[in-house]
Every structure is written in structure tokens, then in C-alpha cells.
Amino acid sequence: xxxxxxxxxxxxxxxxxxxxxxxxxxxxxxxxxxxxxxxxxxxxxxxxxxxxxxxxxxxxxxxxxxxxxxxxxxxxxxxxxxxxxxxxxxxxxxxxxxxxxxxxxxxxxxxxxxxxxxxxxxxxxxxxxxxxxxxxxxxxxxxxxxxxxxxxxxxxxxxxxxxxxxxxxxxxxxxxxxxxxxxxxxxxxxxxxxxxxxxxxxxxxxxxxxxxxxxxxxxxxxxxxxxxxxxxxxxxxxxxxxxxxxxxxxxxxxxxxxxxxxxxxxxxxxxxxxxxxxxxxxxxxxxxxxxxxxxxxxxxxxxxxxxxxxxxxxxxxxxxxxxxxxxxxxxxxxxxxxxxxxxxxxxxxxxxxxxxxxxxxxxxxxxxxxxxxxxxxxxxxxxxxxxxxxxxxxxxxxxxxxxxxxxxxxxxxxxxxxxxxxxxxxxxxxxxxxxxxxxxxxxxxxxxxxxxxxxxxxxxxxxxxxxxxxxxxxxxxxxxxxxxxxxxxxxxxxxxxxx
Numbered sequence: 001x002x003x004x005x006x007x008x009x010x011x012x013x014x015x016x017x018x019x020x021x022x023x024x025x026x027x028x029x030x031x032x033x034x035x036x037x038x039x040x041x042x043x044x045x046x047x048x049x050x051x052x053x054x055x056x057x058x059x060x061x062x063x064x065x066x067x068x069x070x071x072x073x074x075x076x077x078x079x080x081x082x083x084x085x086x087x088x089x090x091x092x093x094x095x096x097x098x099x100x101x102x103x104x105x106x107x108x109x110x111x112x113x114x115x116x117x118x119x120x121x122x123x124x125x126x127x128x129x130x131x132x133x134x135x136x137x138x139x140x141x142x143x144x145x146x147x148x149x150x151x152x153x154x155x156x157x158x159x160x161x162x163x164x165x166x167x168x169x170x171x172x173x174x175x176x177x178x179x180x181x182x183x184x185x186x187x188x189x190x191x192x193x194x195x196x197x198x199x200x201x202x203x204x205x206x207x208x209x210x211x212x213x214x215x216x217x218x219x220x221x222x223x224x225x226x227x228x229x230x231x232x233x234x235x236x237x238x239x240x241x242x243x244x245x246x247x248x249x250x251x252x253x254x255x256x257x258x259x260x261x262x263x264x265x266x267x268x269x270x271x272x273x274x275x276x277x278x279x280x281x282x283x284x285x286x287x288x289x290x291x292x293x294x295x296x297x298x299x300x301x302x303x304x305x306x307x308x309x310x311x312x313x314x315x316x317x318x319x320x321x322x323x324x325x326x327x328x329x330x331x332x333x334x335x336x337x338x339x340x341x342x343x344x345x346x347x348x349x350x351x352x353x354x355x356x357x358x359x360x361x362x363x364x365x366x367x368x369x370x371x372x373x374x375x376x377x378x379x380x381x382x383x384x385x386x387x388x389x390x391x392x393x394x395x396x397x398x399x400x401x402x403x404x405x406x407x408x409x410x411x412x413x414x415x416x417x418x419x420x421x422x423x424x425x426x427x428x429x430x431x432x433x434x435x436x437x438x439x440x441x442x443x444x445x446x447x448x449x450x451x452x453x454x455x456x457x458x459x460x461x462x463x464x465x466x467x468x469x470x471x472x473x474x475x476x477x478x479x480x481x482x483x484x485x486x487x488x489x490x491x492x493x494x495x496x497x498x499x
Contacts, residue, residue: 013067025143026053027049082491141226145224208243213229223259224360234334235335285374294321349440379399423446428442430446434470
């Protein structure tokens with residue numbers, strides 16, 4: 001019991017740090033309210049953000065004062081990671097609660113969906129909401145893209161627990177460090193992240209998108225979050241007859257692709273090293289599937305439509321298909337065409353589920369199981385097949401990038417795959433049990449939540465009307481998917497708390 005209270009003491013102290021940082025972030029939407037003259041129509045939105053920032057700072061200061069500071073051990077860092085995302089979402093939900101008709105559960109759902117860059121939304125009529133709130137909605141996805149704790153560590157890099165906190169939140173797969181030194185590496189990561197964000201914003205601005213929408217969509221593109229400022233997402237620009245809507249869609253496609261690509265590859269490209277972009281096993285699989293998925297969906301479209309109609313509208317079909325493949329594959333979740341609409345056939349809908357599961361690359365902002373892990377499992381299957389006929393002395397380890405993977409790495413990937421399948425089945429079963437939705441709709445909701453995707457075969461209104469327990473299940477799925485499941489499951493282990 002003594003160890004349990006010691007764990008709480010250290011954990012709550014670091015949670016206080018996070019809440020104080022959140023207080024500063026909550027003041028940023030006020031700038032938007034002032035710049036857009038939103039305050040002239042209603043000063044209430046500014047008061048809401050000031051109040052929420054004050055609550056966050058007060059709670060953080062209280063935790064820092066009451067609970068003693070100490071270097072975290074590995075287990076405590078994992079608890080801080082999981083509880084940090086949960087706690088920040090509780091406070092970050094207040095602006096949605098005060099400024100929208102949504103109740104607190106839906107507001108919390110919206111915030112967790114934002115921080116985890118899932119993008120499942122509980123809000124409609126987005127154009128009527130204050131721009132300061134829409135900016136907050138985009139900002140939490142941008143902060144969550146590379147991870148709340150990595151942002152925290154850039155600001156408070158002097159903390160002695162930095163390495164453990166980073167390890168607790170980062171993807172659990174052995175990857176090469178960008179540069180020696182955690183602080184230096186994080187600053188490089190965030191510099192690349194900020195640079196791509198700025199590039200997307202400028203490109204959108206030059207294509208004729210106004211400054212607010214350019215910034216908001218840039219934040220949610222590179223973070224592969226997918227929150228838009230419009231109900232019909234990126235399809236809004238075509239709907240209003242924007243003269244450059246095609247260019248806007250291609251800019252977003254490129255931005256989503258960059259967000260779903262391993263940031264180590266970005267770093268190497270910036271250093272003039274282009275070979276890994278084409279030779280990395282994960283990148284080869286990533287690029288191959290980005291080519292294959294649209295090809296299969298277009299083939300299905302071709303077989304279902306008259307030949308001349310298909311070829312006369314080929315660019316539209318190609319752009320729409322490529323956009324949705326990249327949006328789902330990178331787990332961004334934007335749309336120009338609803339994936340549940342008749343535009344996409346049965347094959348496309350099955351492929352979208354596969355994309356939701358696999359997600360993008362490791363060390364990217366994308367969600368999902370990750371392509372590198374899929375590569376490892378495939379190599380494991382090939383090795384097991386080889387063992388059936390090869391001499392025992394010829395049996396080799398699983399090789400990845402010319403290195404033999406340790407057994408623990410393979411066990412972890414296999415264990416995660418098993419838990420993923422279990423959670424998908426449980427989430428789908430809960431949805432089906434507590435609603436009247438069919439099997440595909442029910443399972444797709446958990447695919448979207450666990451994969452941090454956003455779109456599924458349930459409409460926004462159907463998601464809003466889900467049973468509260470189903471919503472809690474999705475909230476758990478979003479957090480588990482973002483933190484690689486194990487840190488969240490550890491919260492439910494009494495033995496871990498007493499260790």
C-alpha cells in the first residue's frame with residue numbers, strides 16, 4: 001500500500017505539469033477571437049477559455065504543490081502517460097461543453113477524439129460555431145499528432161524523467177534515433193512537424209483558401225487528425241464551387257501522405273539521403289499499397305460503370321479515390337466522398353476497413369496497427385512456413401533491415417495484434433448489442449476508434465445517438481489505439497499500482 005501512495009504522489013506531480021501547460025494552450029484561441037473580431041458579437045467565448053485556462057492552471061498548481069516532485073521510474077512514467085491524456089481531455093472538454101449543445105460526455109468524446117487525432121466528431125453545424133472553438137478543436141489534434149508528452153518534453157526538457165516519459169508515449173518498436181540526445185531529437189521532430197504544417201497552410205492560402213481555414217486544415221492535415229471547419233469536410237470547397245477545389249484536394253493529399261510517413265524518412269530526405277525512401281521495407285510496403293488500393297477501387301468502379309462514363313470522368317474518379325484512400329490509410333479521416341455512400345462498392349468498403357486496421361508508418365502521426373508491424377508479422381509467417389521443410393540448422397531469425405529482431409520484439413508485436421483483434425470484436429459486439437445497426441456498421445465504429453481514423457459506416461448523427469456505454473467503449477478504444485494499448489491496460493492492473 002505504501003508503494004501505491006508513492007506512485008500516486010509522483011504521478012500527480014507530473015500531471016500538474018501537464019495541466020499548467022494546457023492552461024497556456026487554452027489562451028491561444030483567445031487570440032483568434034480577437035483577430036476575427038469574434039468578441040464583438042459575444043464576449044462569452046473569451047470568458048469560457050479564460051475560465052478553462054484558470055481551472056487547468058489552478059488544478060495543475062494544486063497538484064504540483066501537494067505532491068512532491070521526483071524522478072519517475074519506468075512504470076510511473078507509463079501511468080503518467082495514460083492518465084495525462086485522460087486528465088487533459090477532462091479539462092480540454094470544457095470549452096465544447098460551454099459553447100455547444102453537446103453534453104459533457106459528448107464534449108469529452110470530442111476532446112479525446114481530438115487529442116488522439118481520431119477525428120470522430122459529436123458536433124454538427126460546424127459553420128455556426130465560434131471560430132475560436134474551431135481553432136481549439138484543430139489545435140488539440142495538432143498537439144496530439146506527435147504526442148502531448150513530446151510537446152511537454154520540448155517545453156520542460158530539463159526534467160529527469162524525460163527519457164522514460166518519451167518511451168512511455170512513443171510507439172513501441174525499435175527504430176533508429178534521429179540524432180543523439182532526446183531533447184535535440186524532439187526539437188528536430190517538432191521543427192519538421194511545424195515546417196510541414198506551415199508549408200501546407202501557405203499552399204492552401206495560395207490556392208485561395210482564407211487564412212483561418214488554411215491554418216485550421218494545416219493543423220489537422222499533418223497531424224492526420226481530420227477535424228475540418230465544415231460538416232462536409234474537404235468536400236465543402238467543391239460544394240461551394242471554389243475555383244481551385246481540385247488543387248486544394250491535391251494539397252491535402254500530399255499533406256496527409258507526409259503526416260503518415262515515418263518522420264525519420266523526412267529527416268533523412270532533408271539531409272539529402274533519398275535511398276531510404278525507396279529501400280526501407282516499411283516504405284516499400286507503404287508506397288506499394290498506396291498504389292494498389294486506388295487501383296483496385298478504380299477497377300471495381302470501372303466494372304460497375306459504363307465504359308465511356310468512367311473514362312470521361314477519369315480524373316474525378318482518380319482524385320476522389322486517391323483522396324479517400326490516403327485519408328483512410330493515413331487515418332486522417334477527411335472526406336470528399338462519404339465512404340458509406342453508394343459511390344464506393346463492397347470491395348472498397350472492405351479495403352477501407354483493412355486500411356483502418358493497418359494505418360500508416362511508425363514514427364509518424366498516423367494511427368492504426370502500423371505497417372512495420374505488419375511487415376514483421378508477415379516475415380514471421382514466412383519463417384514459420386520455411387521451418388516446415390528446411391533443416392533445423394538453416395532456421396534463421398526474423399530479419400528486418402538487415403538486423404535480427406529480438407524475440408521480445410516479436411512477442412510484443414504478436415501480443416498487440418491479438419489484443420487489437422479482441423478489442424475490435426468487443427467494440428463491435430457492444431455497438432451491435434446496444435443499437436440496431438448491422439454488422440458492418442457496428443464493427444466499423446470500433447475499427448475507426450481503435451485505429452484513430454474518424455470516418456466509419458455510421459453517420460455523425462448515428463454516432464451522436466449511440467448508447468453512452470458504447471461511447472465510453474469508443475473513448476477507451478481511441479486512447480488505447482493512440483497509446484499502443486498496453487499503457488492503458490496497465491491502469492487496470494492492481495499489481496502494477498503496488499509495484
